[in-house]
Amino acid sequence: MSSLPIQALFAPLQQALTDHSQIILEAPTGAGKSTALPMAMLQWPQINGKILMLEPRRVAARSVAQFIAKSRGEKVGDNVGYRVRGEAKVSANTRLEIVTEGILTRMIQQDPELTGIEVIIFDEIHERHLPTDLGLALALEVQESLRDDLKLIAMSATLSGLPLQNLMPDAAMLVSEGRSFDVEKVYRPVAGQQQWLDALASVIIDSVSTESKTVPVQYQQGSVLAFLPGKGEINKLQRLLSQKLDSQQFILCPLYGDLTPAEQDKAIAPAPDGKRKIVIATNVAESSLTIDGITIVVDSGYKREASFNPRTGVSRLSLKRISQASSIQRAGRAGRLAPGCCVRLWGQEEQSRLAKTEAPEISISELTSMALDCAYWGESNIENLPLLTPPPTIHQQVAWRLLAQLALVDAQHKITQQGQAAYELGCHPRLAHMLLQSKALADAHQQADLVSLACLLTAVLEARGLPKKGVDISQYLSLASQGLMANQVRKWQKLLAVSGDIKQIARDAASRDISSLLALAFPDRIAKARGKQGFQLSNGTGVTIDIEDNMSNHDWLVVADFQESQGRNAGRVYLAAAINSDHLHHDLASLISEHKICEWNEVKGRFYAERQQKIGDIIVSRTLESNVDSSLIVQALVSHIQRKGLSILNLDERFYQLQYRLKLAQQFAPEHDWPVIDTEHLLASLSQWLAPYLTEVNSIAKLQKVDILGHVKNLLTWSQQQTLNELLPTHWKMATGTSAPITYQVDDIASDNADIDQITNRQNGKSLGIQARALLSVRLQEALGLSQSPQLLHGKLVVTMELLSPAQRPIAVTADLASFWQGPYVDVKKEMRGRYPRHLWPDDPANTTATKFTKKKTPGLQ
Template structure:
């Protein structure tokens, strides 16, 4: 067979030698070099056994098989075949089989030795899809223990291959250089407040006016593609994404007589060739898996592409002739792009990966060689979900778990299909699961199911037929909400208040119905999909079905609880509450609540509203200030009197209080005395006396409120007082008062005051109070209260 003249041909001998000598190799080859098609055909010519090519996407798997079969002049299913979920074309003659990464994982679980397979080619490893990372780890485990003769070839479109080669046992790296044409780069940033669809549509029209040939535009998702197509309605527009039927995908991948505008998602970045393209319009955005683990809202997020992805997209314009790329961002933003895309294993929901690991007898992935190991938190969240679904028990996969894994669905959807088939019948369950797996265009599940039936959506119908054959069950009345709730019980939701579009989900997250959803009059929803955009306090409901309280309890009995609650809501509220997760189903007053729960509620009220709920007579205020002074000077064991520290011990001295009104009757003096340390408390009056005796014999109260001892005393009562009094070694601050009780001087050094300050104070007071005695020598004068 004569292989097409593509750049990878120049390194085929080197590649075969590397695989023969080491059993593993890494091929670095940019898009368009022929690594996906020429390399498998060459391997089949020189190697016994079947060649299995693993692609990250179904669309890429079908396209690669079709291209190789065309090169051989055959139909797909003869020498070259493919197997993807719900579609398989292979025969006894098949030597090269293209599969999705996820399907090959399932095949390994069934028979890890892969009998009859000599070589596995892992294509597009640089994209770091979750299934591909898992597949690589499992294949390395197989090669290390069961099949040391299994040859592994990993391909990457980027040069960051060092870690990949290390994982493959320091495998040799073979590089093929693309013969590409020059690509001119221009930047067309969006206008102010311009949506991405409008920016891309404007750039497409510019490209058509400046460049001959077809235009390939990259957009983040199917929704953006549909809206951009509407803006380009007068042009020959072809969409290309994973939700399309195979026939419509093939149309976008086949050259036509008219100029075309192909609007594609990331599927066209590296593993697919779109012929005839001379210009690329890059939105600079991609849709990637993201999980808000705290709120339990997995989904897809729109993010900026990496520099490596932007370069791959640009390269599509120079495959066949000089081309041009129009980047829909400002040129200065280029330098701030991340170098490479974030691996899915760091950001995606890991429930399905966790189930596959459990089936591999390593529920945490220990012992496997990972490109990046799965993060502990998301892995534990996956394990917890699998326990809830009955797929894991004591860390080991159950028989039910193996049945769920065999379905090739996310564990939630597998549970919905298995249990839903028993309750509503295989057909009805499969219809809803197929919708949940692929997403819809309407918010109302029932309306979306009607639309799919009316439009005779072939892709959805094919998946429904496939799923319904996988599970037993007797036909029953359809109940879409029940199937949704079986998949996502924690997303059962109840309207917060009449007329409000905001719902509280059983998992504790609030989510809002969009305007015009058709579900605005419903109290209960079974939410299938909800997302939360950055900066939003609550989620947005994307897909949901009408439900009711009875359905909610039926679908999620493990979330139902009945508990006695005693809490603070402006006062102590005691009630018996029946809940579905965070949702209150019913409540009634509790007559005799647990006293300990009451104390906790009162303490919570004090923490929320402050210690001013308690009475603070002067004696309590003074005692608290004295103790605060001792804690400041001596430290432990004298207790801190800060609000937060008193609140921390509030439950110990609330006594028999049962409601807010009782707090106003608490003896705070006695409560503070319970905090005194013993035997040190016996020296309280010595270390921080409430009163001090002055030379006249008067016992005057010391003020500790400011953190230091202050004594306000008439100046005449201090005549003859030679040294400054001290409390716990701290000089007392004397506020020396006039006969009218106004401060005449402040000092914490009496000796210095008598010597330096008194003469001027004496002169002032003699003029103001001439009838009073103001001796020249206050040290020898008799003190007086008059």
């Protein structure tokens, strides 16, 4: 420990703690920032209070605490302890406490002054986990408003792409050298049609062979660390390797978040004497952990990323390539204790195409729990917190809407009394709402055990790594009455002031009670069967259940857990409870709402109205109505148009020309505040601009007679209509008195035409990036005397001339009339003189008076 590079920063760090309240420390892999630094800080005279160190992952928090305690010759829980979800080893003597992300946030919420805590260290902050971003934001607010003596240290393996200095501009900046040995990179892209998991198994087997073609012999004595995207792939690879490797020589150790602490410790510990260890891990092993004996890393290059889908309200799991930063972190695991080798299952040229860094979780995650954290903190807008990255607006809207539906916040996003009680239960807001409402349900049905049953259900839904027992959630209740899950159930029972034999309650739980409770948490996930495997959720989402599972035979379910996956059209249900129709219309009747709708029947060619009972998007029952109200017909017409598109209306070329002209006006004369009349906007706003004129329309035939162009024109003021006609007229007055029509083409509408002009802002000579053409069609004789093509939009758009023969057929197209008269016109004149001898074809067209008559009728040419 005394030789670690971080030692060189101890003196500057002590000085920084004296002079600054915020410190940013960049310390690459192997520097000792997670172990040597916090251990040394326990002895520094500048620190008298408690040190909290945040570790993003539970396995890292436990491992770091155990390592530091052992290095000090102490037991974990004495001066050095840790606290993770469901497990804590701390005492009154603990001065250095390693905690996971969510624990830190709750400590701040429960005691905003952080009594007794002097320093908070944010380790591995570059990983950008959502709770880390939130914890840092709250700590910064505490420091700003309550504890100016609180010291914050943000530590990162790299500051690349991390806007810490924007958030903490006055922080002291310190940089440590790393300590890692050279790692040789070997690229082994998957060949042809081979499955990447099979290829990975082959590479690992070859890597530990004495005759390896992949890994140089000098790395052969160490153990192997393989990176995979998830638990499923880890289990498959473990089965493949166990069939091909000698168990007397190799020990296979999976490593992922759902494993028990004992199983995780086994993966981190040194290999038994005489054996080599093969650790098969998720990205949990990317940082903070030093796994003894690793000299070879085999990297699949994949990760499993959960991105929130605001439409369905769940996160979609996708298999994605890791970033360059992640690949560097993974490779570095092979060089922590000695020189090593990293085998990458992709080509060297692909390495440079990987994204530079990972997307921060706040950009892709569900924000319901974070929003409740904000409300509990007293903040009604997530973006008002000092965050490294603002979250997507739509994700925030979905989160606040759900919290309002659960009555945990009010319309102004202020936390309610129910919301405060829900937060203090420490589970997802949906489940906290179920726990609180279960008491009211228990009183109504005179069933005191309903609250304890809700606690058991919550424990199941909060658990990780459940064994597979099918979709029926009742099959898992017995698990929740045992071990660590039972401890959590009893904590909730205590908070809710109830008691009961949870083993007995788990055995006696009735399906009706389970579904009633789950409906409190998931009112948007009532599911109706459609087809053999499929169900529709009340939020509109489609889900499936394996046909072999008994739950697929029910007509109605409440879905408690489902997952969307890349490449699947419907989500897959993991946990649900059955609902019978009698139950639906009694205990769950509050979820049913009544609607009166009117629609156009295309087959019968008429409107019809019906009364529908619905749960969200699911129609439970429907009854035809004999009288169709005119207001309902208007709604039906609007819906019909939105479904079919504007093309079903009485539209002609004049309508589309108005759209094109207005698009050009918006681009080049925005000072007139033009309305938006593109098709998408018009469809979305039918209720505002068209519906008022449909009250007398009761058929599609009458709809066809509505003056759509007139109503759209009325969206422009009289002044705007006059200005538009001046800037972009529909006709051009020729010298002969003829009003020649101008046809406009804009953007992709005419993208196939090679001669579209690029409009240029002539004031600054810069292209404005919109393609368009104004095409003026007129007989050539009426263009005589024009020295150049007309110009529109105050000279920004040159009109393209379509010159016609006396028979009104195109004979030339040009946007440069002067050049046309001097060049191509000569050939046109030769050809046309013989075909139309009675018409004028002068030798000097630019200086000839225009005419719309034959030579005989033209004055001076008789």
